Amino acid sequence: MAFERKPQSIGTVLQKVLQSLPHQKKVKRGMVLHYWPEVVGEQIAAATRELRFEGDRLVVYVDHTAWRHEIHMNRFTIRKKLNEKVGSEVVKELVVRS
Numbered sequence: 871m872a873f874e875r876k877p878q879s880i881g882t883v884l885q886k887v888l889q890s891l892p893h894q895k896k897v898k899r900g901m902v903l904h905y906w907p908e909v910v911g912e913q914i915a916a917a918t919r920e921l922r923f924e925g926d927r928l929v930v931y932v933d934h935t936a937w938r939h940e941i942h943m944n945r946f947t948i949r950k951k952l953n954e955k956v957g958s959e960v961v962k963e964l965v966v967r968s
Contacts, residue, residue: 898957898960906952909948909952909955917934918930918932918937919931924965927962927963927965928964932968938966941966
């Protein structure tokens with residue numbers, strides 16, 4: 871008896887591979903850092919000095935208080951978009967520091 875498989879999209883295959891990795895959370899955190907410029911735009915990305923995770927919080931360092939205020943006001947939207955990009959809730963909170 872022949873076993874038939876339906877073709878799967880590359881996105882579906884990649885999701886399955888990511889789910890099988892033992893360090894899935896670290897991979898997704900790396901993806902969040904990668905997607906930061908795309909999600910926030912060139913100006914905010916250029917104003918960002920450092921990004922890092924502290925537990926489930928993404929901590930963003932900026933040089934100017936104006937950018938800190940801008941990111942802080944949009945933190946929920948940014949967090950949501952980053953999590954959507956990686957397909958899970960990796961960022962529980964977005965903290966902005968200057």
